[in-house]
Amino acid sequence: xxxxxxxxxxxxxxxxxxxxxxxxxxxxxxxxxxxxxxxxxxxxxxxxxxxxxxxxxxxxxxxxxxxxxxxxxxxxxxxxxxxxxxxxxxxxxxxxxxxxxxxxxxxxxxxxxxxxxxxxxxxxxxxxxxxxxxxxxxxxxxxxxxxxxxxxxxxxxxxxxxxxxxxxxxxxxxxxxxxxx
Amino acid sequence: xxxxxxxxxxxxxxxxxxxxxxxxxxxxxxxxxxxxxxxxxxxxxxxxxxxxxxxxxxxxxxxxxxxxxxxxxxxxxxxxxxxxxxxxxxxxxxxxxxxxxxxxxxxxxxxxxxxxxxxxxxxxxxxxxxxxxxxxxxxxxxxxxxxxxxxxxxxxxxxxxxxxxxxxxxxxxxxxxxxxx
Numbered sequence: 039x040x041x042x043x044x045x046x047x048x049x050x051x052x053x054x055x056x057x058x059x060x061x062x063x064x065x066x067x068x069x070x071x072x073x074x075x076x077x078x079x080x081x082x083x084x085x086x087x088x089x090x091x092x093x094x095x096x097x098x099x100x101x102x103x104x105x106x107x108x109x110x111x112x113x114x115x116x117x118x119x120x121x122x123x124x125x126x127x128x129x130x131x132x133x134x135x136x137x138x139x140x141x142x143x144x145x146x147x148x149x150x151x152x153x154x155x156x157x158x159x160x161x162x163x164x165x166x167x168x169x170x171x172x173x174x175x176x177x178x179x180x181x182x183x184x185x186x187x188x189x190x191x192x193x194x195x196x197x198x199x200x201x202x203x204x205x206x207x208x209x210x211x212x213x214x215x216x217x218x219x
Numbered sequence: 220x221x222x223x224x225x226x227x228x229x230x231x232x233x234x235x236x237x238x239x240x241x242x243x244x245x246x247x248x249x250x251x252x253x254x255x256x257x258x259x260x261x262x263x264x265x266x267x268x269x270x271x272x273x274x275x276x277x278x279x280x281x282x283x284x285x286x287x288x289x290x291x292x293x294x295x296x297x298x299x300x301x302x303x304x305x306x307x308x309x310x311x312x313x314x315x316x317x318x319x320x321x322x323x324x325x326x327x328x329x330x331x332x333x334x335x336x337x338x339x340x341x342x343x344x345x346x347x348x349x350x351x352x353x354x355x356x357x358x359x360x361x362x363x364x365x366x367x368x369x370x371x372x373x374x375x376x377x378x379x380x381x382x383x384x385x386x387x388x389x390x391x392x393x394x395x396x397x398x399x400x
Contacts, residue, residue, distance in 0.1 A: 079260035079322060089321065106308075108317040123316040127287075128307030135304040136289040140270065141260060 040180050042189045046197060046206040048174040050164045054153075056200045062157040067097040071149045073134070074213055078141030086111035088213075089142065093130050097151075104130035148212045160196050170215045174202060221361050223370040227378060227387040229355040231345045235334075237381045243338040248278040252330045254315070255394055259322030267292035269394075270323065274311050278332075285311035329393045341377050351396045355383060 057064075075089045082088060088109040095102035103126060110121035127133045134144065150167040163175040176193045180186060194204040210218070238245075256270045263269060269290040276283035284307060291302035308314045315325065331348040344356040357374045361367060375385040391399070 077321065087320075089317075106314075106317060108320050110320060121320070123313050123320065125313035125317070126307075126309030132304050132306035133287075136270075136287060136306070139268075139289050139291060139302070139304065140258065 040183060040186055040189075041177065042180065042186060042193055043175060043177045044190070044193045044197065044204065045173055045175045045208050046202050046204070047208065048164075048172055048200075048202055050153075050166060050172045050174070053164060053174055053200050053202070057155050057157065057162065060157060060199060062155040062162065065154040065156055065161075067151070067153045068094055069097065069149070069151050070094050071147060072213075073144050073147045075137055075142040076145040078143075089137075091127070091130050091133055091137075104128075104133070106133055146213060146216055148216055150212065157196060157199075158192070160193060162196065162200070165212070167212050167215070169219060170212055173208070173212075174200065221364060221367055221370075222358065223361065223367060223374055224356060224358045225371070225374045225378065225385065226354055226356045226389050227383050227385070228389070229345075229353055229381075229383055231334075231347060231353045231355070234345060234355055234381050234383070238336050238338065238343065241338060241380060243336040243343065246335040246337055246342075248332070248334045249275055250278065250330070250332050251275050252328060253394075254325050254328045256318055256323040257326040259324075270318075272308070272311050272314055272318075285309075285314070287314055327394060327397055329397055331393065338377060339373070341374060343377065343381070346393070348393050348396070350400060351393055354389070354393075355381065 071093045090107045107124040153164040155162040252274045271288045288305040334345040336343040
């Protein structure tokens with residue numbers, strides 16, 4: 039499976055109004071707080087790995103869950119895919135204590151409010167990222183590599199319907215943007 | 220709180236018969252499989268730390284749960300207490316993949332079948348440890364340090380009622396016994 043994902047800076051209030059006008063379905067609103075760790079024995083910047091604790095809470099139900107995630111280096115430049123292992127943990131504070139006692143240091147925390155909408159088969163995510171800014175992500179998964187180009191064109195079309203500019207596309211992660219800020 | 224714990228080698232079948240004769244309450248039977256990890260950046264043997272994934276399943280209900288545990292070095296020789304952090308994880312195999320990708324190596328796995336009984340305020344655990352042998356642990360928690368000696372005498376008395384010898388007491392962990400074997 040292939041993922042097409044386009045991210046651009048945006049004024050979320052204006053995008054929300056457009057989404058309503060287009061009849062998009064509002065799916066859910068969550069708050070995600072991601073803490074990224076430095077390793078004691080190698081530089082994750084050099085090895086292109088990441089270790090993260092993600093705390094996620096639903097704005098509607100208040101329910102929250104915590105997960106630990108390891109992301110390996112890019113397998114190849116073409117596909118931009120990486121090995122990823124993620125599982126739930128009972129208590130984020132305890133998992134943090136285990137990691138810090140092992141010598142891992144919390145390096146940065148990215149906190150964002152996310153609202154998800156669905157439109158024309160695409161998932162549209164409105165992200166308000168603390169200390170970074172407001173962004174919109176348009177995503178879709180496709181089964182066949184042959185469909186990637188069509189899917190990407192469709193994502194650009196969705197962006198234009200939302201009053202956004204495909205040329206403003208950013209490839210830097212929120213963590214990268216936070217560290218650059 | 221203080222924990223009194225006495226462990227001796229035993230013939231579990233004979234102890235089980237004695238427990239029935241004494242009217243002890245059988246509490247539960249579980250299987251625990253503990254995997255201990257080596258760290259890539261320091262020797263846990265030298266630092267007196269441990270990192271463990273414990274998979275536990277109930278023999279009655281079949282329900283299982285997995286936890287990750289970090290144990291710090293002894294805080295002092297007197298109390299034998301250490302910092303310990305433990306939390307549930309959703310999937311043990313994924314947590315193992317996260318640790319091994321970070322450079323932690325599974326060093327040893329201790330698998331044991333445990334049956335718990337209660338008698339005279341004490342918890343009596345019958346452990347059949349793969350590749351190590353059969354042991355009985357007698358435990359109790361006490362609030363006050365002043366009660367430690369009485370609690371220990373009581374544990375010895377329980378052992379004798381079970382046909383076991385307090386002088387056979389072992390202080391080595393099952394992991395230690397497995398590594399020595």
